[in-house]
Amino acid sequence: MAETLIKIKNLKTYFPVKKSIFSKKLFVRAVDDVNMYIPTGSTFAVVGESGSGKTTLARTVLRLIEPTSGEIEFEGKDILGLKGRDLLEVRRNMQIVFQDPYNSLHPRKLIKNIIGEGMKIHFKITDVEIRDRIAAVLKEVGLIDDHMYRYAHEFSGGQRQRIAFARAMVLKPKFIVLDEPTSALDVSVQAMVLKMMKEIKVQENLTYMFITHNLSLVDYIADRVAVMYVGEVVEMGDKSTIFEHPSHPYTDLLMASNPVPDPKFVREKRLMKGEIPSSINPPSGCRFHNRCPFADERCEREAPELREIKPGHFVRCHYPL
Amino acid sequence: MAKTVKVSKPFMDDLKHTVFLWRKSRLTMVGSALILIFLLMAAFAPLIAPYDPVQQNLQDKLQAPSWQHLFGTDQFGRDIFSRVVIGSRIALWIIFLVSVISGSIGIIVGVTAGYFGGIVDEVLMRITDMFLAFPSLVLAMAFAAMLGPNLTNTIIAISIVTWTTYARLSRAEAIKVKSQPYIEAIRAAGGGNLRIMFLHVLPMCISPVLVQLTLRMGTIILTAASLGFLGLGVQPPTPEWGAMVSDGRNYLIDQWWISTFPGIFIAFVVLGFNLLGDGIRDMLDPRLRR
Amino acid sequence: MELRGKLLDISNLKVSFHTYRGVVKALNGVELWMDSGDRLGVVGETGCGKSVTSLAVMRLIEQPGEIQEGKVIFNGTNLVELSEEKMNRVRGVEMSMIFQEPRSSLNPVMKVGYQIGESIAKSKKIKIKQTYPEVKEMLRLVGLDPERVMNSYPHELSGGMSQRVMIGMGLASHPKLLIADEPTSALDVTIQAQILELLDELARKMGNAVMLITHDMGVVAEFCDKVLVMYAGNSVEYASTAKLFEKPLHPYTGGLLQAVPRVGRTDELMAIKGTVPDLVNPPSGCRFHPRCPHAMDICKVERPPFVEIEPDHYVACYLFKGKSEVREDG
DSSP, X not given: OOOEEEEEEEXXXXXXXXXXXXXXXXXXXXXXXXXXXXETTOEEEEEOOTTSSHXXXXXXXXXXXXXXXXXXXXXXXXXXXXXXXXXXXXXXXEEEEXXXXXXXXXXXXXXXXXXXXXXXXXXXXXHHHHHHHHHHHHHHTTOOGGGGGSBGGGSOHHHHHHHHHHHHHTTOOSEEEEESTTTTSOHHHHHHXXXXXXXXXXXXXXXXXXXXXXXXXXXXXXXXXXXXXXXXXXXXXXXXXXXXXXXXXXXXXXXXXXXXXXXXXXXXXXXXXXXXXXXXXXOSSSTTTTTOTTOOHHHHXXXXXXXXXXXXXXXXXXXXX | OOOOOXXXXXXXXXXXXXXXXXXXXXHHHHHHHHHHHHHHHHHTHHHHOOSOTTOOOGGGTTOOSOSSSTTOBOTTOOBHHHHHHHHHHHHHHHHHHHHHHHHHHHHXXXXXXXXXXXXXXXXXXXXXXXXXXXXXXXXXXXXXXXXXXXXXXXXXXXXXXXXXXHHHHHHHHHHHHHTSHHHHHHHHTTOOHHHIIIIIIHHHHHHHHHHHHHHHHHHHHHHHHHHHHTTSSSOTTSOOHHHXXXXXXXXXXXXXXXXXXXXXXXXXXXXXXXXXXXHHHHHHOHHHHO | OOOSOSSEEEEEEEEEEEETTEEEXXXXXXXXXXXXXXXXXXXXXXXXXXXXXXXXXXXOOOTTEEEEEEEEEETTEEGGGSOHHHHHHHBTTTEXXXXXXXXXXXXXXXXXXXXXHHHHHHHHTOOHHHHHHHHHHHHHHTTOOHHHHHTXXXXXXXXXXXXXXXXXXXXXXXXXXXXEESTXXXXXXXXXXXXXXXXXXXXXXXXXXXXXXXXXXXXXXXHOSEEEEEETTEEXXXXXXXXXXXXXXXXXXXXXXXXXXXXXXXXXXXXXXXXXXXXXXXXXXXXXXXXXXXXXXXXXXXXXXXXXXXXXXXXXXXXXXXXXBOOOOO
């Protein structure tokens, strides 16, 4: 059994919503009691739409947002209580690539400084060593070392994401969170960037958490998948299991909604109804019940637990498909 | 293959675009011309001024403008033209120091408040509000009177009154910047608050403050002139334009030139800064920038 | 010249933008046509000019951009030559457009019902209150609860609901052509599916043609019956959707399709080498030649014409020679 790099237990990240002094205190339950484990060396995809909590989860794992409660373990050690030097050490091992290529690189700094800053914070190393390391890492992502003397705005979206990836890699982390890294890129550029990430993962022995809403990408890159809906994990398992036997009606809906680039494929027309509910006031019982074609009154009343229906395959549903 | 793009700082690209837009607006160019004249006058003042501005020459007092005295003389026989020219240096000095001081205070207060939020923000903003509660001229007068009327205190008084705008502005900018992904990235890399605030957030707040500083320069001159006129600012014999206008108060009817010429220069410089400032503001408006 | 499309025929459309960096030659002789009821997908990547083309058709190009050359024949009239006054009677009435950002045409401080009514009232010259029954009918048509939506402000509606309102507003005047510029790119995938089904249903009911601009090949495959592929300001391939996916002719189209991930696909994704060109200094001749594995000398010199290679299959590429012969190279 593969070693677990990251274990997330009962993680909750709630954001308070200020209405007025008179109304009841409300919370956006962005991440609501999430449990997952990420095997070392895997690409773990977290799939969901808006309000699913996937983006908040990604940031909470890195402690860019502090969770409200729960535990996050990195290599067996809880990282939530850490401060100072210990936290810095953990930060070195856990990095992130953001979705927006146009806002994730400082507009007024040279690429050299953007990538090199992490090194200055963590190591006592000379400028020459920093420069060499940056050159090496730029080469790995398919750019040239000359690029470090330029500014972010001189690069295209795809190149910026490569730079962002280089920045994540420069500290030699073990774990990288990829938050929709290609959704702002053109299709052909996306292919290049994804291939690069796949290759580098093997070369550098990395573990990825890949956040996306695009199932085609999940099929291409992931080993394990977790599907999130309104702050909860509704299904989790190996990629092949999820694609071949989606057991949660929401997973099934996602699969069916995914546009297929093949005109011969006729998508079954469904009576797709309903909007994605808000995370402030989620529906009672099962959060998917008002859109689920199979829901009954038990679903409205009682919230289902996340159960392991087969080894490694978890579903949160009273009547899994 | 990497595409061939000229290596250029974002500043250069912005500058080229700005020049392109600047050329399009006549009024802005007029404003720029006025300010240019002002700057040249201040730069070459000792060379341009024919007489010593403070030298009294009672035989020549109250003379009308003539070839020997382009702007005439005042009640002490001092050449008004020389005084106006040297006075431009004083005006420039005031503008420069007030801008630097109030800009610095404003940015530091604003960025700190915007970045930390919470109670730090509340406290700093309430302090800012206290200063904003008073009409600026009245407050400047109060400080000038308290500290004693002279050039240094005029500068201090006006700085105290103007920093609040920049604090508000940089706070708003800091709030916008702090939630950007590129700031989160530094935090993920292990960067601490001070590093992020000073090395990353603060530099982004400088440009809007610079623009605002330019827009306010006209007001600074006016405030200094008002203080000077009221006797609360620069004291005689220093040829500050506002004080000069005040000097000629009693001679307005027969010896109009004593107040009028400094007054005209105040007006032109303020007009120049206003036109230039409007132009800059329009140029930076993202919708008009296309 | 004989028109290729009876509803809309764009020929040799050239649009440029004058910026501080120089002249951006956004459209370099675009060819596009549609018949009534057609569902045309316009695909391409950044800088291909698909959005600019749609804005040009609606005559919404503003300074520093301008239409330099070309014809846009809509129902027999060349829109490029029309006066602004006459164009106003076409725009929003016979031809409408919806955008990517669902709340783009909604004023945030006015109630939705009032705004929809306002747009109807203007063309019919009646009072806004009188339009309300029609507004309610339209909201029902797009699958929304009229009472609830009419009294809401735009920010109170979700993305999907706002987009439905936009579609309703676009179709209220029963236009012959609806241009949809990436209408679902900003929406969640389950909502996207709903919106596409709605567009399909309404087009069937009302008989309007739809020009769907998108970068998503899946959406094209599902919704469109014809496809126009654009690259760097030119039309490079036009065919029925089935034909395009099965037998793409232009090297760019082929490259694009090989880069699209698909559930169940087992082969590795292929990227197209190089990047999209700078439109201030575009490559000479065929703008794709620097990235094309089959580039020949003539490709660098002269832009290939957009010609019919097989019945209803057009390509702009020197690898192919007109209707008479199809030559495969490499």
